[in-house]
Amino acid sequence: MSEPLLNVKDLCMAYTTFGGERVLRAVDGASFTIDRGECLGLVGESGSGKTTTCLSLLRLLPKGAEITGGEVIFDGVDLLKLPSSEMQRVRGKRIAMILQDPMASLNPLLTIADQVGEPAYFHRGERGTTLRDHVIALLRSVRIPSPDVRMSEYPHQMSGGMRQRAVGAIALSGGPDLIIADEPTTNLDVTIQAQYLNMLKDLQRRTGVALLFITHNLGIVAKMCDRVAVMYAGKIVEQGPVREIYLRPRHPYTKALISSIPKIGSKDPLYAIPGHPPDLAVLPPGCSFHPRCAQVFGRCSEEEPRDFELGPNHRARCWLVDGSRPVDPSTNGKVDVGVGDVSASAPSPGQ
Amino acid sequence: MAVEARPLPYAPTADFVPARAAKIVREIPLVPSLVLALLVFTALFAGLLAPHDPTLPVAGGGVFKPPVWMDGGSMNTPFGTDFQGRDVLSRLLYGARVTLMVAVTGTAFAGGIGMLLGIVAGYFGGWVDQAIMRLTDTWLALPSLVFAIFLAALLQEKINQLTFFLPAGVGNIILVFGLIYWTRYARVIRGEVLTLRERDYVRLAQVAGLSQARIIIRHIVPNVLNTWMVLASLTVGVVIINEASLSFLGLGVQAPTPAWGNMLSEARRTLMAGQWWLTVLPGICISVVVLAANLFGDWMRVKLDPKQRNL
Numbered sequence: 001m002s003e004p005l006l007n008v009k010d011l012c013m014a015y016t017t018f019g020g021e022r023v024l025r026a027v028d029g030a031s032f033t034i035d036r037g038e039c040l041g042l043v044g045e046s047g048s049g050k051t052t053t054c055l056s057l058l059r060l061l062p063k064g065a066e067i068t069g070g071e072v073i074f075d076g077v078d079l080l081k082l083p084s085s086e087m088q089r090v091r092g093k094r095i096a097m098i099l100q101d102p103m104a105s106l107n108p109l110l111t112i113a114d115q116v117g118e119p120a121y122f123h124r125g126e127r128g129t130t131l132r133d134h135v136i137a138l139l140r141s142v143r144i145p146s147p148d149v150r151m152s153e154y155p156h157q158m159s160g161g162m163r164q165r166a167v168g169a170i171a172l173s174g175g176p177d178l179i180i181a182d183e184p185t186t187n188l189d190v191t192i193q194a195q196y197l198n199m200l201k202d203l204q205r206r207t208g209v210a211l212l213f214i215t216h217n218l219g220i221v222a223k224m225c226d227r228v229a230v231m232y233a234g235k236i237v238e239q240g241p242v243r244e245i246y247l248r249p250r251h252p253y254t255k256a257l258i259s260s261i262p263k264i265g266s267k268d269p270l271y272a273i274p275g276h277p278p279d280l281a282v283l284p285p286g287c288s289f290h291p292r293c294a295q296v297f298g299r300c301s302e303e304e305p306r307d308f309e310l311g312p313n314h315r316a317r318c319w320l321v322d323g324s325r326p327v328d329p330s331t332n333g334k335v336d337v338g339v340g341d342v343s344a345s346a347p348s349p350g351q
Numbered sequence: 352m353a354v355e356a357r358p359l360p361y362a363p364t365a366d367f368v369p370a371r372a373a374k375i376v377r378e379i380p381l382v383p384s385l386v387l388a389l390l391v392f393t394a395l396f397a398g399l400l401a402p403h404d405p406t407l408p409v410a411g412g413g414v415f416k417p418p419v420w421m422d423g424g425s426m427n428t429p430f431g432t433d434f435q436g437r438d439v440l441s442r443l444l445y446g447a448r449v450t451l452m453v454a455v456t457g458t459a460f461a462g463g464i465g466m467l468l469g470i471v472a473g474y475f476g477g478w479v480d481q482a483i484m485r486l487t488d489t490w491l492a493l494p495s496l497v498f499a500i501f502l503a504a505l506l507q508e509k510i511n512q513l514t515f516f517l518p519a520g521v522g523n524i525i526l527v528f529g530l531i532y533w534t535r536y537a538r539v540i541r542g543e544v545l546t547l548r549e550r551d552y553v554r555l556a557q558v559a560g561l562s563q564a565r566i567i568i569r570h571i572v573p574n575v576l577n578t579w580m581v582l583a584s585l586t587v588g589v590v591i592i593n594e595a596s597l598s599f600l601g602l603g604v605q606a607p608t609p610a611w612g613n614m615l616s617e618a619r620r621t622l623m624a625g626q627w628w629l630t631v632l633p634g635i636c637i638s639v640v641v642l643a644a645n646l647f648g649d650w651m652r653v654k655l656d657p658k659q660r661n662l
Binding site: 058060063088089090091092093096097099100101104105106107109110115118119122123167170173174 | 569
């Protein structure tokens with residue numbers, strides 16, 4: 001088996017606040033891999049550490065945040081051990097990023113060509129007509145019509161979808177092996193979203209670039225990704241191939257996420273996971289999800305579940321998987337793995 | 352009754368002037384722009400416009416000759432002569448040169464220091480930011496004119512020889528204003544940079560692996576230039592007034608070189624003796640130019656601020 005492009009092992013990232021008094025473990029032992037040309041979806045609620053994980057990969061952390069452990073092996077090199085000058089050469093050239101808001105991702109004072117060409121200029125030393133042709137090719141590859149005209153326009157002359165494409169072109173400009181897309185379609189409307197995703201998928205197929213796709217939209221994951229990792233409170237609670245996760249989710253959180261996808265035509269009230277994501281400063285003991293979990297039992301609040309191997313590439317952090325849940329006399333021996341009655345059995349005080 | 356075709360209340364804009372350019376031209380405040388244009392013109396062409404040498408007595412002119420419209424005035428010296436018999440008009444024209452030189456370079460120098468420190472403080476943050484901003488606070492706590500006098504006196508002792516190609520004292524003054532007025536730029540620009548630093552396009556540039564210097568030059572500087580220009584245009588007036596004050600006190604432009612401030616200073620002794628034109632004329636020049644600079648700066652502030660333009 002060949003070496004994966006990116007291999008993240010036990011990545012830990014913590015914010016230290018109040019002069020070290022409080023330590024928030026925003027990313028806690030995240031491990032995942034991405035192969036060349038593969039698309040990994042990273043899903044989870046807001047604040048579960050998705051974006052922070054990605055910024056840790058690039059070592060672009062806000063003040064007070066520190067990587068406290070783990071390894072990020074990218075193409076055989078541990079990025080966390082690289083000197084910062086070499087890290088700068090990785091950013092943009094090997095790993096690029098697409099941010100959420102196309103309105104804010106472009107500098108209003110520079111033309112599209114200037115911004116799209118920047119990584120190529122900086123990392124690949126392209127100048128003059130080479131650069132110009134490259135920019136046109138990039139804009140064409142993200143399906144911006146008449147790129148030779150539009151390249152000299154300013155961001156305000158473009159629509160949101162167009163700008164997000166331009167941001168995509170910037171990401172491709174350095175010729176990266178991996179693009180981290182941080183909710184790239186959240187701010188686009190649905191039709192544009194579909195176009196954008198098709199474009200991205202197509203681009204990925206043609207260039208063979210790997211994608212780390214952050215989103216909270218499981219529908220997009222199903223369409224775009226080969227594998228999914230589900231994050232909760234800084235930990236990856238379950239990961240596996242998309243079909244496997246969707247058809248046979250093992251972690252109650254994954255199950256709950258899947259049941260909270262709105263279904264067209266359904267008259268049932270939309271399912272919401274009770275409670276709130278936990279405060280990272282006061283994580284519940286044991287499994288962080290246990291206060292909101294429908295299938296919680298004694299061991300959950302006492303011991304943190306380890307990562308169980310469930311099959312090829314399928315892993316979950318849950319004691320249920322271990323089969324150690326005692327048989328509940330009230331359900332007469334049947335272990336309920338559905339979530340249909342969760343909202344009734346565990347009403348949240350906050351909602 | 353037949354309806355007559357009436358002429359349009361406004362003539363349609365001629366085709367050869369682009370609509371946007373025409374709009375901008377129409378909105379420029381006319382009087383302040385004219386005053387400033389006149390200042391620049393006089394400063395550039397003082398040598399051609401001035402009828403006499405500003406530093407030498409006019410031959411056969413006599414001292415304290417009144418302006419042309421008073422008894423005893425002559426067309427040879429339209430604004431009269433001073434206590435040495437030098438032509439006041441020529442001195443005013445050459446004074447415009449000093450004023451413009453000090454106003455532009457002093458402002459630019461202060462703006463340069465301020466922008467540099469403001470960007471460094473805002474972009475890098477942490478203790479650098481703390482150090483620069485506390486220095487700025489300390490600087491701002493000192494009354495600017497008193498501080499200017501102190502610095503000017505200090506510089507006069509030390510480096511008055513370093514005049515470069517400038518008239519005596521002008522280099523000093525520029526240095527003094529640079530060292531005093533950078534604070535307002537540093538503060539405002541730091542604030543601006545703090546918000547710019549968090550913008551997604553700056554983040555994206557970081558993710559794209561651009562160097563700090565390149566991010567600053569490409570993404571930060573162009574975005575603070577707007578603010579910088581407004582600050583500069585509002586500083587010009589202050590610099591002109593303080594240049595006059597320093598020259599009046601003898602710490603600015605040195606004696607033979609005419610400046611509006613030292614003209615006032617020389618006329619001080621004879622103010623009560625009836626030679627009013629020696630004080631009033633430079634005084635008017637200073638007031639009008641400062642007023643024009645401030646009005647222009649004000650217009651620019653409104654014009655360059657999208658919030659005030661209601662966009």
